[in-house]
Amino acid sequence: MDKTQGSRTAVLVCQARAVAHGRLAPDRFDDPTASVLLRPEELVAVEQARSGVPPEGWGPRLEYEFLRATAEGLVPRTVAIDDAVRERTHPQVVILGAGLDGRAWRMPELAGTAVFEVDHPSSQQDKRQRAAALSSPAGKVTFVPVDFTADRLDDSLKAAGYRTGRPTTWIWEGVVPYLTRAEITATLRALAEASAPGSRLVVNYQSPSLVASLGRPAARAMRRLSRQPDPMAREPWRSAWTPAAMRELLAGQGYAVARDTDLLALAGALTMPVRGRRSLRSGRVLIADR
Template sequence: MARTDGDSWDLASSVGATATMVAAQRALGHRDGLIDDRFAEPLVRAVGADFFIRMLDGEIDLAAIDPAFTMRRAAEGMAVRTRWFDRMFLDAAAAGVRQAVILASGLDSRGYRLPWPDGTVVYEVDQPEVIEFKTTSLATLGAEPTATHRTIAIDLREDWPKALRDNGFDPSQPTAWSAEGLLIYLPADAQDRLFDEITALSAPGSRLATEHVPDLSAVTDDRTKQLTDRMREIGSDIEMAELVYQGDRSDVVEYLTAKGWNVTAAGAREAHESNGFDFPDDGLMAAFADMSYLSATYG
Protein backbone atom coordinates (compact mmCIF):
# COMPACT_ATOMS: atom_id res chain seq x y z
CA MET A 1 0.00 0.00 0.00
CA ALA A 2 1.37 3.42 -0.97
CA ARG A 3 2.29 5.93 1.72
CA THR A 4 -0.29 8.44 2.93
CA ASP A 5 -0.23 11.37 5.34
CA GLY A 6 -0.63 10.08 8.87
CA ASP A 7 -0.06 6.41 7.99
CA SER A 8 1.25 4.11 10.70
CA TRP A 9 2.93 0.74 10.92
CA ASP A 10 4.36 -1.94 13.16
CA LEU A 11 7.60 -3.84 12.70
CA ALA A 12 6.00 -6.40 10.39
CA SER A 13 4.34 -3.98 7.99
CA SER A 14 5.04 -1.03 5.70
CA VAL A 15 8.11 1.02 6.66
CA GLY A 16 8.40 -0.95 9.89
CA ALA A 17 9.10 -4.13 7.94
CA THR A 18 12.13 -2.49 6.38
CA ALA A 19 13.52 -1.95 9.90
CA THR A 20 13.12 -5.66 10.52
CA MET A 21 14.79 -6.41 7.18
CA VAL A 22 17.77 -4.26 8.19
CA ALA A 23 17.97 -6.01 11.58
CA ALA A 24 17.94 -9.38 9.79
CA GLN A 25 20.92 -8.25 7.74
CA ARG A 26 22.66 -7.08 10.93
CA ALA A 27 22.02 -10.53 12.36
CA LEU A 28 23.82 -12.04 9.36
CA GLY A 29 26.70 -9.62 9.90
CA HIS A 30 26.91 -10.59 13.57
CA ARG A 31 26.95 -14.28 12.68
CA ASP A 32 29.87 -13.69 10.32
CA GLY A 33 31.76 -11.70 12.94
CA LEU A 34 31.60 -8.49 10.90
CA ILE A 35 29.77 -6.46 13.55
CA ASP A 36 28.71 -6.91 17.16
CA ASP A 37 24.93 -6.89 17.36
CA ARG A 38 23.91 -9.86 19.47
CA PHE A 39 20.41 -8.46 19.87
CA ALA A 40 19.54 -8.27 16.17
CA GLU A 41 18.54 -11.90 15.66
CA PRO A 42 16.40 -12.34 18.80
CA LEU A 43 14.62 -9.07 18.00
CA VAL A 44 13.86 -10.21 14.45
CA ARG A 45 12.54 -13.51 15.77
CA ALA A 46 10.40 -11.66 18.31
CA VAL A 47 8.76 -9.65 15.50
CA GLY A 48 7.64 -12.99 14.09
CA ALA A 49 7.64 -12.06 10.39
CA ASP A 50 7.84 -15.41 8.63
CA PHE A 51 9.97 -14.27 5.69
CA PHE A 52 12.82 -12.97 7.85
CA ILE A 53 12.76 -15.93 10.24
CA ARG A 54 12.98 -18.30 7.28
CA MET A 55 15.87 -16.26 5.92
CA LEU A 56 17.76 -16.53 9.20
CA ASP A 57 17.02 -20.24 9.34
CA GLY A 58 18.55 -20.73 5.90
CA GLU A 59 15.25 -21.64 4.26
CA ILE A 60 15.45 -18.70 1.84
CA ASP A 61 18.37 -18.27 -0.53
CA LEU A 62 18.76 -14.60 -1.37
CA ALA A 63 20.72 -15.59 -4.47
CA ALA A 64 17.50 -17.04 -5.84
CA ILE A 65 16.11 -13.51 -5.82
CA ASP A 66 19.22 -11.93 -7.30
CA PRO A 67 22.34 -14.06 -8.02
CA ALA A 68 24.51 -11.14 -6.96
CA PHE A 69 22.76 -10.73 -3.60
CA THR A 70 24.15 -13.58 -1.53
CA MET A 71 23.84 -13.88 2.24
CA ARG A 72 27.48 -12.81 2.54
CA ARG A 73 26.91 -9.70 0.43
CA ALA A 74 23.86 -8.84 2.52
CA ALA A 75 25.98 -9.16 5.65
CA GLU A 76 28.85 -7.09 4.23
CA GLY A 77 26.60 -4.31 2.96
CA MET A 78 24.94 -3.94 6.35
CA ALA A 79 28.29 -4.19 8.14
CA VAL A 80 29.52 -1.18 6.15
CA ARG A 81 26.48 0.83 7.16
CA THR A 82 26.48 -0.29 10.80
CA ARG A 83 30.18 0.43 11.26
CA TRP A 84 29.75 3.93 9.81
CA PHE A 85 27.06 4.90 12.32
CA ASP A 86 28.78 3.10 15.21
CA ARG A 87 31.96 5.02 14.45
CA MET A 88 30.19 8.37 14.50
CA PHE A 89 28.75 7.70 17.95
CA LEU A 90 32.04 6.37 19.34
CA ASP A 91 34.05 9.25 17.87
CA ALA A 92 31.57 11.73 19.33
CA ALA A 93 31.84 10.05 22.73
CA ALA A 94 35.64 10.18 22.53
CA ALA A 95 35.35 13.91 21.84
CA GLY A 96 33.31 14.40 25.01
CA VAL A 97 29.75 14.33 23.63
CA ARG A 98 27.46 12.84 26.26
CA GLN A 99 24.07 13.14 24.56
CA ALA A 100 22.94 10.94 21.66
CA VAL A 101 19.70 10.77 19.68
CA ILE A 102 18.74 7.85 17.45
CA LEU A 103 15.96 8.99 15.13
CA ALA A 104 13.50 6.41 13.75
CA SER A 105 15.33 3.87 15.91
CA GLY A 106 13.39 0.79 14.82
CA LEU A 107 15.28 -2.30 16.04
CA ASP A 108 18.52 -0.38 16.60
CA SER A 109 20.17 -1.66 19.80
CA ARG A 110 23.05 0.83 20.14
CA GLY A 111 21.68 1.99 23.47
CA TYR A 112 22.32 -1.56 24.71
CA ARG A 113 25.46 -2.65 22.89
CA LEU A 114 27.82 0.31 22.44
CA PRO A 115 30.32 1.10 25.24
CA TRP A 116 28.97 4.52 26.17
CA PRO A 117 31.05 6.59 28.61
CA ASP A 118 29.63 7.29 32.05
CA GLY A 119 27.17 10.16 32.03
CA THR A 120 25.90 9.54 28.49
CA VAL A 121 22.17 9.84 27.82
CA VAL A 122 20.86 8.01 24.76
CA TYR A 123 17.46 9.01 23.38
CA GLU A 124 15.55 6.80 20.96
CA VAL A 125 12.73 8.32 18.90
CA ASP A 126 10.14 6.24 17.05
CA GLN A 127 6.45 5.47 16.86
CA PRO A 128 4.92 4.36 20.17
CA GLU A 129 4.19 0.78 19.07
CA VAL A 130 7.75 0.32 17.80
CA ILE A 131 9.28 1.72 20.99
CA GLU A 132 7.06 -0.42 23.23
CA PHE A 133 7.76 -3.61 21.29
CA LYS A 134 11.54 -3.23 21.28
CA THR A 135 11.81 -2.09 24.90
CA THR A 136 9.67 -4.99 26.09
CA SER A 137 11.50 -7.51 23.91
CA LEU A 138 14.93 -6.41 25.11
CA ALA A 139 13.79 -6.55 28.73
CA THR A 140 12.56 -10.11 28.13
CA LEU A 141 16.02 -10.97 26.82
CA GLY A 142 17.54 -9.57 30.01
CA ALA A 143 19.29 -6.79 28.11
CA GLU A 144 20.42 -3.75 30.08
CA PRO A 145 21.13 -0.32 28.55
CA THR A 146 24.79 0.68 28.59
CA ALA A 147 23.90 4.35 29.13
CA THR A 148 21.06 6.34 30.63
CA HIS A 149 18.37 5.34 28.15
CA ARG A 150 15.27 7.41 27.39
CA THR A 151 12.66 6.41 24.85
CA ILE A 152 10.63 9.07 23.06
CA ALA A 153 7.49 7.41 21.73
CA ILE A 154 6.42 9.85 19.04
CA ASP A 155 6.07 9.99 15.28
CA LEU A 156 8.63 12.23 13.58
CA ARG A 157 5.71 14.02 11.91
CA GLU A 158 4.72 15.32 15.34
CA ASP A 159 6.57 17.74 17.64
CA TRP A 160 9.41 15.41 18.54
CA PRO A 161 11.82 18.26 19.45
CA LYS A 162 9.47 19.29 22.27
CA ALA A 163 9.14 15.66 23.37
CA LEU A 164 12.94 15.43 23.56
CA ARG A 165 13.20 18.59 25.65
CA ASP A 166 10.38 17.42 27.90
CA ASN A 167 12.42 14.28 28.63
CA GLY A 168 15.58 16.08 29.69
CA PHE A 169 17.29 16.77 26.38
CA ASP A 170 19.64 19.76 26.72
CA PRO A 171 20.09 21.70 23.44
CA SER A 172 22.91 23.71 25.00
CA GLN A 173 25.07 20.56 25.06
CA PRO A 174 26.57 18.92 21.95
CA THR A 175 24.65 15.92 20.65
CA ALA A 176 25.41 12.93 18.44
CA TRP A 177 22.55 12.36 15.98
CA SER A 178 21.79 9.44 13.68
CA ALA A 179 19.27 9.47 10.84
CA GLU A 180 20.01 6.01 9.49
CA GLY A 181 18.02 4.54 6.62
CA LEU A 182 15.43 7.26 7.12
CA LEU A 183 15.54 9.96 4.47
CA ILE A 184 14.11 8.00 1.53
CA TYR A 185 10.95 7.39 3.58
CA LEU A 186 10.39 11.12 4.08
CA PRO A 187 8.80 13.58 1.64
CA ALA A 188 11.26 16.18 0.33
CA ASP A 189 9.93 18.96 2.58
CA ALA A 190 10.03 16.66 5.61
CA GLN A 191 13.68 15.85 4.91
CA ASP A 192 14.54 19.56 4.96
CA ARG A 193 12.44 20.10 8.07
CA LEU A 194 14.20 17.23 9.85
CA PHE A 195 17.61 18.80 9.29
CA ASP A 196 16.27 22.24 10.26
CA GLU A 197 15.04 20.79 13.56
CA ILE A 198 18.26 18.87 14.21
CA THR A 199 20.30 22.00 13.57
CA ALA A 200 18.11 24.10 15.87
CA LEU A 201 18.74 21.58 18.67
CA SER A 202 22.49 21.24 18.06
CA ALA A 203 25.14 23.04 20.07
CA PRO A 204 28.59 23.54 18.51
CA GLY A 205 30.50 20.26 18.47
CA SER A 206 27.41 18.19 17.70
CA ARG A 207 27.82 15.24 15.31
CA LEU A 208 25.48 13.75 12.73
CA ALA A 209 25.53 10.61 10.59
CA THR A 210 23.12 9.94 7.75
CA GLU A 211 23.04 8.91 4.08
CA HIS A 212 22.43 10.62 0.77
CA VAL A 213 20.76 8.83 -2.15
CA PRO A 214 20.71 11.31 -5.04
CA ASP A 215 18.57 9.21 -7.37
CA LEU A 216 15.69 7.06 -6.16
CA SER A 217 14.64 5.96 -9.63
CA ALA A 218 16.43 2.65 -9.03
CA VAL A 219 13.75 1.78 -6.49
CA THR A 220 11.05 1.91 -9.15
CA ASP A 221 12.85 0.70 -12.27
CA ASP A 222 12.01 -2.54 -14.07
CA ARG A 223 14.85 -4.49 -12.49
CA THR A 224 13.74 -3.63 -8.97
CA LYS A 225 10.16 -4.51 -9.84
CA GLN A 226 11.30 -7.91 -11.06
CA LEU A 227 13.23 -8.47 -7.83
CA THR A 228 10.20 -7.40 -5.78
CA ASP A 229 8.05 -9.87 -7.70
CA ARG A 230 10.53 -12.66 -6.98
CA MET A 231 10.62 -11.77 -3.29
CA ARG A 232 6.84 -11.80 -3.17
CA GLU A 233 6.84 -15.31 -4.60
CA ILE A 234 8.87 -16.55 -1.64
CA GLY A 235 6.93 -14.70 1.03
CA SER A 236 8.05 -11.07 1.25
CA ASP A 237 5.40 -8.34 1.14
CA ILE A 238 7.79 -5.36 1.11
CA GLU A 239 7.07 -3.07 -1.85
CA MET A 240 9.90 -0.56 -1.77
CA ALA A 241 8.46 1.45 -4.66
CA GLU A 242 5.38 2.15 -2.54
CA LEU A 243 7.31 3.06 0.61
CA VAL A 244 9.72 5.73 -0.63
CA TYR A 245 8.95 9.27 -1.69
CA GLN A 246 10.07 10.09 -5.23
CA GLY A 247 10.64 13.53 -6.70
CA ASP A 248 13.29 16.20 -6.42
CA ARG A 249 14.75 16.80 -2.99
CA SER A 250 17.64 18.74 -1.50
CA ASP A 251 21.17 17.51 -1.87
CA VAL A 252 21.94 16.51 1.72
CA VAL A 253 25.58 17.60 1.64
CA GLU A 254 24.72 21.01 0.25
CA TYR A 255 21.78 21.48 2.62
CA LEU A 256 23.75 20.60 5.74
CA THR A 257 26.73 22.68 4.66
CA ALA A 258 24.48 25.71 4.23
CA LYS A 259 23.18 25.09 7.76
CA GLY A 260 26.68 25.29 9.24
CA TRP A 261 27.68 21.61 9.26
CA ASN A 262 31.11 20.43 8.14
CA VAL A 263 30.27 17.33 6.11
CA THR A 264 32.43 14.35 5.17
CA ALA A 265 31.07 11.94 2.57
CA ALA A 266 32.12 8.44 1.55
CA GLY A 267 30.59 6.83 -1.52
CA ALA A 268 29.22 3.33 -1.24
CA ARG A 269 32.10 1.87 -3.26
CA GLU A 270 34.70 3.74 -1.17
CA ALA A 271 33.01 2.68 2.08
CA HIS A 272 33.00 -0.97 1.03
CA GLU A 273 36.65 -0.88 0.04
CA SER A 274 37.72 0.87 3.25
CA ASN A 275 36.07 -1.98 5.16
CA GLY A 276 37.88 -4.61 3.12
CA PHE A 277 34.89 -5.62 0.97
CA ASP A 278 34.38 -5.63 -2.77
CA PHE A 279 31.54 -3.42 -3.91
CA PRO A 280 29.09 -5.45 -6.05
CA ASP A 281 29.11 -4.17 -9.62
CA ASP A 282 26.08 -6.27 -10.51
CA GLY A 283 22.64 -6.83 -9.09
CA LEU A 284 20.52 -4.49 -7.01
CA MET A 285 23.36 -2.95 -5.01
CA ALA A 286 24.98 -1.62 -8.19
CA ALA A 287 21.93 0.60 -8.66
CA PHE A 288 22.91 2.41 -5.43
CA ALA A 289 26.54 2.99 -6.36
CA ASP A 290 25.99 6.75 -6.14
CA MET A 291 24.76 6.58 -2.53
CA SER A 292 27.00 8.23 0.07
CA TYR A 293 27.43 7.82 3.81
CA LEU A 294 27.71 11.18 5.54
CA SER A 295 29.27 12.30 8.80
CA ALA A 296 29.08 15.92 9.91
CA THR A 297 30.19 18.19 12.73
CA TYR A 298 28.30 21.35 13.64
CA GLY A 299 29.86 24.73 14.24
Protein backbone atom coordinates in the same frame (compact mmCIF):
# COMPACT_ATOMS: atom_id res chain seq x y z
CA MET B 1 4.51 2.30 7.41
CA ASP B 2 1.39 0.69 8.86
CA LYS B 3 0.70 2.79 11.96
CA THR B 4 -0.94 -0.13 13.74
CA GLN B 5 2.26 -2.19 13.88
CA GLY B 6 6.03 -1.83 13.88
CA SER B 7 8.06 -1.12 10.79
CA ARG B 8 8.63 -4.21 8.63
CA THR B 9 11.70 -2.56 7.14
CA ALA B 10 13.15 -2.35 10.66
CA VAL B 11 12.74 -6.11 10.98
CA LEU B 12 14.43 -6.68 7.60
CA VAL B 13 17.37 -4.48 8.60
CA CYS B 14 17.72 -6.33 11.89
CA GLN B 15 17.61 -9.67 10.09
CA ALA B 16 20.36 -8.49 7.74
CA ARG B 17 22.54 -7.44 10.68
CA ALA B 18 22.02 -10.89 12.20
CA VAL B 19 23.05 -12.47 8.89
CA ALA B 20 26.25 -10.39 8.81
CA HIS B 21 27.21 -10.90 12.48
CA GLY B 22 30.47 -12.83 12.70
CA ARG B 23 30.58 -13.39 8.92
CA LEU B 24 31.18 -10.11 7.05
CA ALA B 25 34.19 -8.01 8.11
CA PRO B 26 34.23 -9.81 11.48
CA ASP B 27 37.20 -7.75 12.70
CA ARG B 28 35.18 -4.52 12.33
CA PHE B 29 31.49 -5.45 12.37
CA ASP B 30 29.84 -7.11 15.35
CA ASP B 31 26.17 -7.03 16.38
CA PRO B 32 25.14 -9.67 18.91
CA THR B 33 21.93 -7.75 19.66
CA ALA B 34 20.37 -8.39 16.24
CA SER B 35 19.36 -12.02 16.74
CA VAL B 36 18.08 -11.27 20.25
CA LEU B 37 15.74 -8.59 18.89
CA LEU B 38 14.21 -11.00 16.37
CA ARG B 39 11.34 -13.38 16.97
CA PRO B 40 11.74 -17.12 16.31
CA GLU B 41 9.81 -17.02 13.03
CA GLU B 42 12.01 -14.13 11.83
CA LEU B 43 15.18 -16.06 12.62
CA VAL B 44 14.33 -18.87 10.20
CA ALA B 45 15.31 -16.81 7.14
CA VAL B 46 18.40 -15.54 8.99
CA GLU B 47 19.71 -19.04 9.64
CA GLN B 48 19.04 -20.00 6.03
CA ALA B 49 21.02 -17.01 4.76
CA ARG B 50 23.86 -17.65 7.21
CA SER B 51 24.11 -21.27 6.09
CA GLY B 52 25.22 -20.20 2.62
CA VAL B 53 23.05 -22.94 1.10
CA PRO B 54 20.41 -21.50 -1.28
CA PRO B 55 16.95 -22.93 -0.57
CA GLU B 56 14.78 -24.54 -3.18
CA GLY B 57 11.81 -22.67 -4.62
CA TRP B 58 11.57 -19.25 -6.20
CA GLY B 59 10.09 -17.49 -3.16
CA PRO B 60 12.51 -18.77 -0.50
CA ARG B 61 15.46 -18.21 -2.86
CA LEU B 62 14.36 -14.60 -3.43
CA GLU B 63 14.22 -13.95 0.31
CA TYR B 64 17.61 -15.64 0.75
CA GLU B 65 19.30 -13.45 -1.88
CA PHE B 66 17.58 -10.28 -0.68
CA LEU B 67 18.77 -10.79 2.89
CA ARG B 68 22.34 -11.52 1.79
CA ALA B 69 22.40 -8.40 -0.40
CA THR B 70 20.95 -6.23 2.38
CA ALA B 71 23.54 -7.53 4.83
CA GLU B 72 26.30 -6.62 2.37
CA GLY B 73 25.17 -2.99 2.36
CA LEU B 74 24.51 -2.73 6.09
CA VAL B 75 28.00 -3.69 7.23
CA PRO B 76 29.92 -0.71 5.74
CA ARG B 77 27.25 1.82 6.71
CA THR B 78 27.07 0.49 10.29
CA VAL B 79 30.84 0.54 10.74
CA ALA B 80 31.09 4.08 9.33
CA ILE B 81 28.36 5.37 11.65
CA ASP B 82 29.84 3.62 14.69
CA ASP B 83 33.25 5.13 13.94
CA ALA B 84 31.71 8.61 13.66
CA VAL B 85 30.05 8.17 17.05
CA ARG B 86 33.34 7.03 18.66
CA GLU B 87 35.28 9.97 17.20
CA ARG B 88 33.28 12.47 19.26
CA THR B 89 31.88 11.09 22.49
CA HIS B 90 29.12 13.56 23.28
CA PRO B 91 26.97 13.41 26.44
CA GLN B 92 23.84 12.88 24.33
CA VAL B 93 23.05 10.64 21.34
CA VAL B 94 19.74 10.85 19.50
CA ILE B 95 18.81 8.05 17.11
CA LEU B 96 16.11 9.18 14.68
CA GLY B 97 13.87 6.41 13.36
CA ALA B 98 15.65 4.01 15.72
CA GLY B 99 13.77 0.91 14.60
CA LEU B 100 15.53 -2.15 16.04
CA ASP B 101 18.88 -0.40 16.48
CA GLY B 102 21.05 -2.08 19.12
CA ARG B 103 23.82 0.52 19.55
CA ALA B 104 22.82 1.51 23.08
CA TRP B 105 23.30 -2.13 24.14
CA ARG B 106 26.34 -3.16 22.09
CA MET B 107 28.61 -0.07 22.15
CA PRO B 108 30.61 0.30 25.39
CA GLU B 109 31.61 3.79 24.19
CA LEU B 110 28.08 4.90 25.09
CA ALA B 111 28.56 4.13 28.79
CA GLY B 112 27.37 7.18 30.71
CA THR B 113 25.73 8.65 27.59
CA ALA B 114 22.08 9.67 27.46
CA VAL B 115 20.68 7.85 24.43
CA PHE B 116 17.32 9.01 23.08
CA GLU B 117 15.61 6.63 20.66
CA VAL B 118 13.06 8.48 18.51
CA ASP B 119 10.48 6.53 16.51
CA HIS B 120 6.82 6.23 15.67
CA PRO B 121 4.79 5.08 18.72
CA SER B 122 3.77 1.74 17.18
CA SER B 123 7.33 0.90 16.12
CA GLN B 124 8.62 1.92 19.52
CA GLN B 125 6.14 -0.24 21.36
CA ASP B 126 7.31 -3.19 19.28
CA LYS B 127 10.97 -2.32 20.00
CA ARG B 128 10.42 -2.10 23.75
CA GLN B 129 8.83 -5.53 23.83
CA ARG B 130 11.72 -7.04 21.89
CA ALA B 131 14.43 -5.17 23.83
CA ALA B 132 13.27 -6.71 27.11
CA ALA B 133 15.37 -9.75 26.19
CA LEU B 134 18.58 -7.70 25.89
CA SER B 135 21.09 -7.19 28.69
CA SER B 136 21.40 -3.81 30.36
CA PRO B 137 22.33 -0.99 27.96
CA ALA B 138 25.68 0.75 28.17
CA GLY B 139 24.12 4.16 28.68
CA LYS B 140 20.78 5.50 29.80
CA VAL B 141 18.16 4.77 27.12
CA THR B 142 15.06 6.93 26.83
CA PHE B 143 12.37 6.02 24.32
CA VAL B 144 10.79 9.07 22.69
CA PRO B 145 7.61 8.27 20.73
CA VAL B 146 7.09 10.82 17.95
CA ASP B 147 4.42 10.86 15.27
CA PHE B 148 5.82 13.45 12.86
CA THR B 149 2.33 14.08 11.46
CA ALA B 150 1.12 15.28 14.86
CA ASP B 151 4.10 15.88 17.21
CA ARG B 152 6.98 18.35 17.33
CA LEU B 153 10.37 16.68 17.63
CA ASP B 154 11.88 19.39 19.86
CA ASP B 155 8.95 19.36 22.29
CA SER B 156 8.99 15.58 22.52
CA LEU B 157 12.74 15.47 23.16
CA LYS B 158 12.65 18.18 25.83
CA ALA B 159 9.79 16.39 27.61
CA ALA B 160 11.96 13.26 27.65
CA GLY B 161 14.88 15.07 29.30
CA TYR B 162 16.93 16.14 26.28
CA ARG B 163 19.05 19.24 26.97
CA THR B 164 19.64 21.68 24.12
CA GLY B 165 22.75 23.14 25.76
CA ARG B 166 24.72 19.90 25.49
CA PRO B 167 26.60 18.77 22.39
CA THR B 168 24.76 15.89 20.74
CA THR B 169 25.44 13.21 18.16
CA TRP B 170 22.42 12.71 15.91
CA ILE B 171 22.16 9.41 14.01
CA TRP B 172 19.83 9.40 11.00
CA GLU B 173 20.29 5.96 9.47
CA GLY B 174 18.06 4.20 6.95
CA VAL B 175 15.33 6.84 7.13
CA VAL B 176 16.04 9.67 4.66
CA PRO B 177 15.07 7.76 1.46
CA TYR B 178 11.57 7.17 2.88
CA LEU B 179 10.93 10.90 3.45
CA THR B 180 10.00 13.67 1.06
CA ARG B 181 12.36 16.57 0.50
CA ALA B 182 10.07 18.86 2.51
CA GLU B 183 10.08 16.42 5.44
CA ILE B 184 13.86 16.13 5.35
CA THR B 185 14.33 19.90 5.26
CA ALA B 186 11.92 20.41 8.16
CA THR B 187 13.66 17.75 10.25
CA LEU B 188 17.11 19.21 9.63
CA ARG B 189 15.82 22.63 10.67
CA ALA B 190 14.53 21.13 13.92
CA LEU B 191 17.86 19.38 14.55
CA ALA B 192 19.82 22.57 13.97
CA GLU B 193 17.63 24.50 16.40
CA ALA B 194 18.09 21.80 19.06
CA SER B 195 21.85 21.34 18.60
CA ALA B 196 24.50 23.02 20.71
CA PRO B 197 27.77 24.08 19.05
CA GLY B 198 30.04 21.08 18.50
CA SER B 199 27.16 18.72 17.80
CA ARG B 200 27.54 16.06 15.11
CA LEU B 201 25.06 14.77 12.53
CA VAL B 202 25.54 11.37 10.88
CA VAL B 203 23.24 10.82 7.89
CA ASN B 204 22.75 7.76 5.72
CA TYR B 205 21.09 8.73 2.45
CA GLN B 206 20.61 7.53 -1.12
CA SER B 207 22.05 9.24 -4.20
CA PRO B 208 20.15 9.09 -7.52
CA SER B 209 20.62 5.73 -9.21
CA LEU B 210 18.90 4.24 -12.23
CA VAL B 211 19.80 0.75 -10.98
CA ALA B 212 18.12 1.39 -7.62
CA SER B 213 15.07 3.07 -9.12
CA LEU B 214 14.46 0.12 -11.44
CA GLY B 215 15.65 -2.61 -9.11
CA ARG B 216 13.28 -1.98 -6.22
CA PRO B 217 10.07 -2.16 -8.32
CA ALA B 218 11.44 -5.27 -10.03
CA ALA B 219 12.14 -6.91 -6.68
CA ARG B 220 8.65 -6.06 -5.47
CA ALA B 221 7.10 -7.53 -8.62
CA MET B 222 9.08 -10.74 -8.13
CA ARG B 223 7.85 -10.97 -4.54
CA ARG B 224 4.26 -10.64 -5.69
CA LEU B 225 4.73 -13.31 -8.36
CA SER B 226 6.30 -15.67 -5.84
CA ARG B 227 3.62 -14.82 -3.25
CA GLN B 228 6.22 -13.66 -0.76
CA PRO B 229 5.40 -10.85 1.70
CA ASP B 230 6.87 -7.48 0.72
CA PRO B 231 8.34 -5.71 3.78
CA MET B 232 8.62 -2.45 1.81
CA ALA B 233 5.09 -2.38 0.41
CA ARG B 234 3.98 0.38 2.79
CA GLU B 235 7.39 2.07 2.99
CA PRO B 236 8.41 3.27 -0.50
CA TRP B 237 11.45 5.41 -1.24
CA ARG B 238 10.51 9.07 -1.69
CA SER B 239 13.75 10.97 -2.21
CA ALA B 240 17.34 10.75 -3.40
CA TRP B 241 20.04 13.42 -3.14
CA THR B 242 23.24 14.19 -4.95
CA PRO B 243 26.18 14.81 -2.58
CA ALA B 244 26.27 18.44 -3.72
CA ALA B 245 22.58 18.96 -2.97
CA MET B 246 22.88 17.36 0.46
CA ARG B 247 25.95 19.44 1.27
CA GLU B 248 24.11 22.62 0.27
CA LEU B 249 21.07 21.65 2.35
CA LEU B 250 23.20 21.06 5.44
CA ALA B 251 25.22 24.25 4.96
CA GLY B 252 21.95 26.18 5.07
CA GLN B 253 21.39 24.80 8.58
CA GLY B 254 24.89 25.57 9.82
CA TYR B 255 26.51 22.17 9.28
CA ALA B 256 30.00 21.69 7.81
CA VAL B 257 30.44 18.34 6.07
CA ALA B 258 33.51 16.48 7.36
CA ARG B 259 33.17 13.57 4.93
CA ASP B 260 30.62 11.97 2.63
CA THR B 261 31.45 8.50 1.33
CA ASP B 262 29.62 5.89 -0.73
CA LEU B 263 29.11 2.41 0.71
CA LEU B 264 31.21 0.75 -1.98
CA ALA B 265 34.28 2.76 -0.94
CA LEU B 266 33.54 2.03 2.72
CA ALA B 267 33.23 -1.69 1.95
CA GLY B 268 36.54 -1.56 0.10
CA ALA B 269 38.24 -0.13 3.18
CA LEU B 270 36.93 -3.12 5.13
CA THR B 271 38.33 -5.51 2.49
CA MET B 272 35.04 -7.39 2.50
CA PRO B 273 33.74 -9.27 -0.56
CA VAL B 274 31.13 -7.32 -2.53
CA ARG B 275 28.73 -8.64 -5.14
CA GLY B 276 26.28 -5.74 -5.50
CA ARG B 277 28.77 -3.03 -6.43
CA ARG B 278 26.24 -0.80 -8.22
CA SER B 279 23.82 -0.95 -5.32
CA LEU B 280 26.45 -0.01 -2.75
CA ARG B 281 27.74 2.84 -4.88
CA SER B 282 24.45 4.78 -4.51
CA GLY B 283 24.20 4.48 -0.72
CA ARG B 284 26.15 7.07 1.28
CA VAL B 285 27.14 8.01 4.84
CA LEU B 286 27.74 11.67 5.59
CA ILE B 287 29.25 13.16 8.75
CA ALA B 288 28.72 16.86 9.46
CA ASP B 289 29.52 19.06 12.47
CA ARG B 290 28.17 22.35 13.81
